[in-house]
Amino acid sequence: MKRTANAHWSGTIKEGKGTITTQSNILNQTNYSFKTRFVGEETGTNPEELLAAAHAGCFTMAVSAALTEKGFAPLSLDTVATVTMEHFSITSIHLSITGSVADIDAEGFEAITKGAEQNCLISQVLKIPISSEAQLLS
Numbered sequence: 001m002k003r004t005a006n007a008h009w010s011g012t013i014k015e016g017k018g019t020i021t022t023q024s025n026i027l028n029q030t031n032y033s034f035k036t037r038f039v040g041e042e043t044g045t046n047p048e049e050l051l052a053a054a055h056a057g058c059f060t061m062a063v064s065a066a067l068t069e070k071g072f073a074p075l076s077l078d079t080v081a082t083v084t085m086e087h088f089s090i091t092s093i094h095l096s097i098t099g100s101v102a103d104i105d106a107e108g109f110e111a112i113t114k115g116a117e118q119n120c121l122i123s124q125v126l127k128i129p130i131s132s133e134a135q136l137l138s
Contacts, residue, residue: 019032076099077100097113097134106136117131
């Protein structure tokens with residue numbers, strides 16, 4: 001399996017603009033720029049936001065797979081991925097998941113999420129600290 005995305009850029013780093021398009025076209029010439037990345041003055045995306053979205057999606061699916069493998073049926077799982085950037089370096093990602101899962105206790109849920117924290121594909125390719133916290137809804 002291979003997935004692709006395309007980026008186009010025109011202009012200088014601060015005044016220029018670009019677009020990002022994914023293979024699925026879910027992002028189709030989506031705006032990104034210095035302002036969307038560092039200033040927040042324009043509507044558009046940025047690489048760090050896309051990384052957070054990819055990690056949140058991957059991690060949540062990994063938790064679902066692990067729960068299913070252990071015989072638990074997740075009713076809902078919601079993850080917030082927070083990418084921290086300092087001095088133009090991504091220094092960490094924190095994953096915060098809330099789940100509604102029948103017949104599991106909070107300790108079991110947290111153990112499964114800790115495994116997924118290290119084993120989801122996005123976590124495996126990153127060379128930065130990754131942490132997670134889990135909250136089981138009753």
